[in-house]
Amino acid sequence: MNNDRFLRRFLSHIKCSRCGQTFEVGDVNVLGNQDELWFLSVSCPMCHNQGLVAAVIRDGKGRQVATELTEREFHQIRRLAPLTMDDVLDMHNFLKAYGGTLREAMGQEMTEGR
Template sequence: MSTAEEHLIKQMMTKVQCMFCGRRYRAENVRVLAFQDDVWYLHVICPRCRSHGLVTAIIQQGTPVVVDVSEEEWTRFREQTPVSADDLLDMHELLRERGHDFRRLLGPEKPPAIRRRRRPGRSVRRA
């Protein structure tokens, strides 16, 4: 185990709360007892209520992310141009016009087309 791995594990444990009082653990209150492959065994002490705990953490590198996007959609999204400041302003204006109700835009009917408006001093980039 490298010191970088131990540091990472301890930092991850600072996001975990004590099951008794709800206080988050501190890195200095986490001790690595053992590890093998992707399994880490830790001893933790709550900084507030001083309760002790044993934690088994499974840390897997390169775990695939499950997404609800088809390969065709993934390709289409990947080929899109980055979102620009003008895109964000257009969405802001659209939401303001629709009463800030994003759900209405995603309703059963197709969302209205976003009109591109030129703003003074801004160039319009075409894809």
């Protein structure tokens, strides 16, 4: 998939959770992907709010944003050890074995504790 084209499309769907500012391509850092699951970090050019975005990208079925973390969640996650390839593969295997959709899996994970 063309990353740049994906990013532009993706960015048209999200805004800063604090001030509502839209993001430019330069405000986003693609952390990586495993198949259709992408992880990105965003930094707001207006208020410098930072966030992590997990997105499920399906070719042929449009592009769907699964979730955006709050700043608090971001800082909690940032304190964790960096993801390794093993972590990504674990996630991949979890999703492979999971009976529901990726969107459901992400939604359940991310809405816990809110």
